[in-house]
Amino acid sequence: MNITLLKQLNGKLKAFAIVLLLGATTLACQENKELKEETNTVEASATEATAVVDKRPAPEFFVVPAEMAQKRVWICENNTADIFHVKHDCPVLIECKGKGTFRNMTLARAIEDYDRYNCQTCAKDLDFIYDEDAVRMETGLGQQ
Template sequence: MKPLYLIKAAFLLLLLSISVACQQQESQEETATVAAPENDASETTAAVNEKRPAPTFFFIPKELSNKRVWICEDGVSDIFHLKHDCPILVQCKGKGNFRNLLLPKAIEEYGRYNCPECSKELDHIFDENAVRALGQ
């Protein structure tokens, strides 16, 4: 019974040491990364820097209900992207995690707005005054 206990304890100790080593390596990488130089003042960068409250109104048409979008989970960003290579989304590299999820979930659960650069055509989702056909 004791040899089995020692093997389990050694295995748990090995797992713990590996996880601590991985965490230390990640924190070293974060401190080693250098912030990319910012472009000249642009509205799109300003939109990323100030997190807005979640949208209070949105309407997602049926044809967009299965649309997948990209978000950056960095605690600051409040927009979703249609293109995975959007310049604003690329700025997230090294600062947060990328997620690919359905458009309704991005808005409902993550409180995201459309990116002014790669998804400007989706402005109508947040327009309360837009005329929409009934039954959609």
């Protein structure tokens, strides 16, 4: 075999290899970019999902003092609301307008049947209902 031909062939092979390598790198870059974009889309929709459905599970612990059980409260019935309101004009409750149904019921029913928590805007002082460590007089229940 002619040595010059072998050298030429080698040169061509090298060039070919370089082109292949470049092509592969470019492809890899593109793939990475596409992958990144896809991940971004997934993250975005995940955030959207949590923004829409942020309803908490039913309260695990609550004690409704007997004298408060018949107190009237308001709730917004939709897919996301998980609180009750003691004020019918609470700004959080008013946001329900056009998005859900207003309902008026007893405090006991709102918690037991509708799994509601106290609104932090108008019913913050009812936090103790869900506080397992709150100090309660043992004879307090049912007494005025």
